[in-house]
Amino acid sequence: MRITAISRRxxxxxxxxxxxAFAALLGVMAGLxxxxxxxxxxxxxxxxxxxGSLLIPLTWSVxxxxxxxxxxxxxxxxxAMAGALALQEFLAGAVVAxxxxxxNALEAAAGRRARHDLEALVARVPKWAMRRAPGGELERIxxxxxVPGDVxxxxxxxxxxxxxxxxxxxxxxxxxxxxxxxxxVEHMPGDAVRSGVANAAEAFELVATRPASExxxxxxxRLVEEAESQRAPFxxxxxxxxxxxxxxxxxxxxxxxxxSGDPVRALAVLVVATPCPLILAAPIALVSGVSRAARKxxxxxGGVVVEQLARTTAVLLDKTGTLTVGQPEIHRIATTGDxxxxxxxxxxxxxEQHSAHVVAGALVQAAHRxxxxxxxxxxxxxxxxxxxxxxxxxHVVSVGSADWLRSCGIDPDSLLDHRDRADExxxxxxxxxxxxxxxxxxxxxxxxxxxxxxxxxxLHEAGVTEVAMATGDRRDVAEAVAADLGIDVxxxxxxxxDKVAVVTAMRAGEGRHRVAMVGDGIxxxxxxxxxxxxxxxxAPGATIASETADAVVMVDRVDGVADAIITSRRASAIARQSxxxxxxxxxxxxxxxxxxxxxxxxxxxxxxxxxVIVILNAxxxxxx
Numbered sequence: 346m347r348i349t350a351i352s353r354r355x356x357x358x359x360x361x362x363x364x365x366a367f368a369a370l371l372g373v374m375a376g377l378x379x380x381x382x383x384x385x386x387x388x389x390x391x392x393x394x395x396x397g398s399l400l401i402p403l404t405w406s407v408x409x410x411x412x413x414x415x416x417x418x419x420x421x422x423x424x425a426m427a428g429a430l431a432l433q434e435f436l437a438g439a440v441v442a443x444x445x446x447x448x449n450a451l452e453a454a455a456g457r458r459a460r461h462d463l464e465a466l467v468a469r470v471p472k473w474a475m476r477r478a479p480g481g482e483l484e485r486i487x488x489x490x491x492v493p494g495d496v497x498x499x500x501x502x503x504x505x506x507x508x509x510x511x512x513x514x515x516x517x518x519x520x521x522x523x524x525x526x527x528x529x530v531e532h533m534p535g536d537a538v539r540s541g542v543a544n545a546a547e548a549f550e551l552v553a554t555r556p557a558s559e560x561x562x563x564x565x566x567r568l569v570e571e572a573e574s575q576r577a578p579f580x581x582x583x584x585x586x587x588x589x590x591x592x593x594x595x596x597x598x599x600x601x602x603x604x605s606g607d608p609v610r611a612l613a614v615l616v617v618a619t620p621c622p623l624i625l626a627a628p629i630a631l632v633s634g635v636s637r638a639a640r641k642x643x644x645x646x647g648g649v650v651v652e653q654l655a656r657t658t659a660v661l662l663d664k665t666g667t668l669t670v671g672q673p674e675i676h677r678i679a680t681t682g683d684x685x686x687x688x689x690x691x692x693x694x695x696x697e698q699h700s701a702h703v704v705a706g707a708l709v710q711a712a713h714r715x716x717x718x719x720x721x722x723x724x725x726x727x728x729x730x731x732x733x734x735x736x737x738x739x740h741v742v743s744v745g746s747a748d749w750l751r752s753c754g755i756d757p758d759s760l761l762d763h764r765d766r767a768d769e770x771x772x773x774x775x776x777x778x779x780x781x782x783x784x785x786x787x788x789x790x791x792x793x794x795x796x797x798x799x800x801x802x803x804l805h806e807a808g809v810t811e812v813a814m815a816t817g818d819r820r821d822v823a824e825a826v827a828a829d830l831g832i833d834v835x836x837x838x839x840x841x842x843d844k845v846a847v848v849t850a851m852r853a854g855e856g857r858h859r860v861a862m863v864g865d866g867i868x869x870x871x872x873x874x875x876x877x878x879x880x881x882x883x884a885p886g887a888t889i890a891s892e893t894a895d896a897v898v899m900v901d902r903v904d905g906v907a908d909a910i911i912t913s914r915r916a917s918a919i920a921r922q923s924x925x926x927x928x929x930x931x932x933x934x935x936x937x938x939x940x941x942x943x944x945x946x947x948x949x950x951x952x953x954x955x956x957v958i959v960i961l962n963a964x965x966x967x968x969x
Contacts, residue, residue: 366450369443389435396438400426425615437945444953471506488557495553499544508560509551517546535713594618601939613938617948626923626963633966634916641908642900650895653878655917659858664816666865669791673707676790679763689785691717692742693777696735699725743778750778760786771822796904801831803907815844844872916966927959
């Protein structure tokens, strides 16, 4: 076991880039030993072999880049190594080869470090589940074999394998891997639980609501895989820097040679200008930004999204499920006669246990929070979109719309004033009848997320010039929410097509904004797709929005949007800083080399020092 752990710890040693760098280092050192012992010819042969070994694959790489009508940063390294061989500066060529190999190894190691948080998510994918068989016994099955309706036992310390609802007892869950929240969170029976969280206390039973392939954690894994497959355009920007650097380097080298008559000075200029890992600092910073965002609970689909978010000047927010919780909660209960509100809720929630409607879940959870004892209903029948009726403790209970109560033989007129007032407030209602008489009305509200106001403030502080809202709700309701949160512009009563039009207008208007659209539902998907950056709030039923979006907020907090933009701006700034600072230092070193103050070997060592500095600077994007 100990040997296995040690082997895993040093697995990085077997990486191809590390092996190549190690071989180049051995070659350079072997040549130095031979030279010190007076075998200069043998030393030159060894250094030439080191240089040639890397020159061959590098030549092919540069040719492929040129065939793609691009100029890669490695072109300068190719010229320097070839020049070293031509001028028989074998040690200088070998040092450049070592620096090239070392830079690639360092970049690979930095990339692995930056992707660590994303890979940690994938490594925690649940493989097995304990299912309760019809006879009551437990059976261990693959997680992908779980189907909705299966009852699973989640033991202490285990990761929840699929999305579901808690059945029997309260559960204490460690959600840090998904939300970043360090303290365990208590969930009550009836609460929805996402896969990927860990059980931090006693075992509990969970009824699956989705198969593993459609659960929250599987969505994260797909997003991570997509994120790692993306190529950031900043790399192409880096290559454009190389298009400037390459001719400047060649002109400087040519002038140094022409004015001094010494081709070695030209080689020194080429060697000191070699930016092997230098420009790689940009993608390292961007990948670090992806990793940093993942730690905050936001999956960015590659470095390209980091750059786009960094340039965002306007954010367009959906309301329901984005600025609001997206799940109805009981606002108040109105009753008739001597009926108590608690009785109305208990009977309605008992009946709604047989319904999969989102309102049913809200009633059941509210009853559990109020410690009401629910009863299993009998003789249940329902009409989708209208209501449900059944028998509970000897009482005939009807729950639904006014038309549903009428179809059940109940006159709802005594409840209609309450319904009309709730409608004016923009709230939903559920009417309840008991034993064929109107008993009460439950007013439901979609509460504003507690962190929404802070998110809007942080966006403004981060330099977002316009925070807007687009919603299908009535204008009076939308404007009340916007005024409460400090939102700049309101677009109300929007269809999906209207939201697309809003995004288009924001991009083409006077401000010509770079727009980040934030939404959570299927109706937001077209706007997410057309925006410069689409940001999806992860929620049940948000699969299409998540797949359309460029970034997905996996935490149940809308301030993840502000986190993503602030993190992206910092990572992008560090990337540019690394590139510009590194190139300026290279230009200064080229000047010293051109005037003969920096020989080829010393120039190669100095350039590697510059590269290490800027790459370490790029890794700052990993930190808060």
